[in-house]
Amino acid sequence: MIIGTAGHIDHGKTALVRALTGVETDRLPEEKRRGISIELGYAYLHAEGAQGRPLSLGFVDMPGHERLLHTMLAGATGIAHALLIVAADDGVMPQTREHLAVLALLGVAQGTVAITKIDRLDPATRASRLAQLQAQVRALLAPTALADAPLYPVSAITGEGIDALRAHLLACAGRQHSGAAQDGARAFRLAIDRAFTLAGVGTVVTGTVASGRLQVGDALQLTPQRQGTREPLRVRGIHAQNQPAEAAHAGQRCALALAGLAKDAVHRGDWACAPAIALATTRIDVECSLWPDEPKPLRSGTPVHVHLGSSDVMGSIVLLEGASLAPGATALAQLVLHAGVAAWHGDRGVLRDASATRTMAGVRVLDPFAPQRWRGTPERLAQLAAQALPERGARIAALLDQSPLGLDLVQTARAEALPGPQDLPLPEAAIRLDGGRAAIAPARLQALQAQALERLQAFHESQPQEIGPDLRRLRRLAAPRAGDALWQHLVDDLVARGAVVRSGHWLHLPAHAAHMSAAEEQLAQRLMPLLLAGGFDPPWVRTLAQDSGAAEALVRQTLASLARRGEVFQCVKDLYYPLPTIERLAAIARGCMAQGDAVQAAAFRDATGLGRKRAIQLLEFFDRVGFTRRVKDAHLLRPGTPLFAARD
Structure with a gap:
């Protein structure tokens, strides 16, 4: 069990850990000189539990000074049990309250209170003072999940109460071990709070394992990625709970020796994780809870310090369900960060004000891949409610x-x-x-298909002379945000069921298929050679009627039927181009595109030998059928369009 100490500066956290474990966690010369903790300290206690089962306590000794709260927050990541420390002579102090707020906002639900320095109390008033302190602590804990935490009066100097506290913590570890239900499906993650080098070993990173299992020889990825951390790293060695081990798992304090990693390439706030789940994000959708003691509501757009895992990054909070959040309330929000961090669903963090002087709120990660657009729509809020x-x-x-x-x-x-x-x-x-x-979901697919059929019917009604849109054009009309795989499956299913007919590249409803009479079929066989012979300047309907000896009305009717088959295309009224000619013109447009960012009318005119008016008409036709799109005076080829692909 990982235990985190919390409490005001100089309330005896380090001395209590030393009394419980025999380990001095203040290791820096500055810490020894000043007598306060500046960095995170670690200590371990190994004992034998019921039926000879080994038990292990890992202590994270966190600084109590208000200016070092960012360090305390880095150490609070992953602790299973809080050891809240209150000095008997001082009682509850400002950092006692803030540390408790941090623990509550991080969702720490198991804890113990140690009332330290009882050796300093006057024996004559000791009982009344302890009763007063217990009442004060109980009132402080009442609104939190630690309301029923047991209290232990102790003295690290005389040893009074130490054995009882140690036995209690070991018993808690035993119960946690017996009732633990680790999420074995999740991959390995470790929030790095310290990195150093050892002679003959190389770079070592330490932290608490948030999920998963790791063995010596496994590959890890550092995230967020920086120069020198992009390639997977091999685990050369593991220390779990301060003992050499072949494997590590969720809930343990671990030190990992990583091959091929420079110490300067890794920092507190990074994660070591399985390569399959490595991610970095600057937008995170969260569930945000404002601390009840906050003096005023939290407004959308407020700049904040965001503490996630062992990282501390500046950002702002965007509320998704209103302009402000009242103290004690919870709402959906998006964190917009100034630098990339790693975070996964369910991770908890803390928000502090822009000057990092006050703990304001707690957050629970819902989606680390938060969108910038449509983030406050009813559809998106429903998705976040599901993710909660x-x-x-x-x-x-x-x-x-x-x-x-x-x-x-x-x-x-x-x-x-x-x-x-x-x-x-x-x-x-x-x-x-x-x-x-x-x-x-099947219901969602059916709704999309119904929408596609509705849009296809509307297309036929507005442009009856065309056979129908191609795959991508119909998607732009019916579901522009649908992915390629979804849209392809949707259309393939409609075609397989006969609800939609595919003719070449084009899609249409079965009722829209052209049914030509024998007279139209015979006339079509005479018209097609005339259209092909016309090249880039085919004859108009009137000329075709004269050359074929057919009535203009019958020529128009026949050409309209051919257009609904996809064999000819009406560029402007009474001017039709056969498919082979359109494909040649499309190839020329592609060639003009290769010479710049867009097809210019002048370049297309020169390449085809047509007049400016006809060149513009053809480019507008390409825009209309979705081969290109117009941007100001240029025509951009739509990426990935299969329309009029050159034939072999």
């Missing part, structure tokens, strides 16, 4: 139901600190996409 659910199976099922465009399983698994999409507990009915990299 405590049980993973229910959370993933609800998130899938609240994802109209499907769920990115690779990103979701990484956010959950799971090795891969296969480890997500998806509902059986979920439709997997893209080789299992994404999924969508």
Whole structure:
């Protein structure tokens, strides 16, 4: 069990740890000279529990000075049990309150109170003073999860109460061991709070294992990545709870010897994690709880110090459910950070004011891949409500139901600190996409398909002379934010069911298919050679009627039917181009595109030998059918469009 000391400066935290373990945690010369803790200190106690089972206590001795609260916050990451220390002669002090606020906001629910320095009390008034202190501490703890924490009066000088406190902590460790239910699905993560070098060993990083299991020889990734930390690192050695080990697991204090890593390349605030879950983010959606004792509401846009894991980074908070958050209230919010950090779903952190003088709020990470756009829409808030659910199976099922465009399983698994999409507990009915990299709920897929059919019908009504849009153009009309894999599956399913017909590159409803009479078929066989012979300047409908000897109305009707087959295209009224000619013109447009960022009308005119008016008409046609898009006076080729691809 990892125990973190908390309390005001000079209340005897270090002396108490020394009395419990025999280890002096103040190791720096400055600490010894001044008699206060400046850096995090560590001590371990190994004992034998019930039935000979080994028990181990790891103590993180945290500084009590208000100016060193950032160091205390780095040490508070991952502690399982808080040891709140109150000196008998001083009682509850400002840092006692702030440290308790930190513990409460970090969600630490197990703890013990040690009333230290009882040897300084007057024997005549000792009993009444202790009773007074106990009442004061009980009132302080009442609003928190530590309200029922046991109190132990102790003296690190005389040893009074030390044995009882030690036995209590070991018993807590035994109960934690017996009732522990580690989340074995999550990958290895360790928040680094210290890095140093040892002769013959190399760079060593220490921290508390947040999740997963690690063995000597495994690969780790440092994140956020910096120069010299981009390649996976090999674990050369492990010390768990200050003892050599072949493996480490969640809940332990560990020191890892990492091969190929320079000490200057790693800092407090970094994480060592399995390469599969490495991430860095500057936007995090969170559940934010403002401390009840805050003097005023927290306003959206407030600059804050964000303490996540062992990191401390500046940023601002954007509230998603209103302009302000009242003291004691909880709301959804987004943290916008000035530097990248690593954070995973469920991680807890603390917000302090911009001057780092006051602890304000606690946060629980919901989504480390927070979007910049649509972050306050009802759809997004519903997704965050799903991500706030405590049980993973229910959370993933609800998130899938609240994802109209499907769920990115690779990103979701990484956010959950799971090795891969296969480890997500998806509902059986979920439709997997893209080789299992994404999924969508059946009801959401049906809603998207209904929308696609509706948009396709509207397209036919507005442009009856065209066969229909291509795959990407229909997506822009029906679901512009849908991913490639989802949209391809959606259309393939509609085509397989006969709800949509695919003719070449184009999609249309079955009822929109062209049905030509025998007379139209015969006329089409005479018209097509005339159109092909016209090259880039094919004959108009009137000329085609004269040359073929057919009525203009029948020529128009026949060409409209051919257009609905995708064999010809109407550039402007009464001017049709056959598909082969359009493909040649599209190839020329691609060639003009290769010479710059966009197709200019003048360049296209010169390349085709057409007049300016006809060149502009053709470019506008390309815009209309989705081959290009107009930006000011230029025409940009749409990326990835398959329209009019050159034939072999």
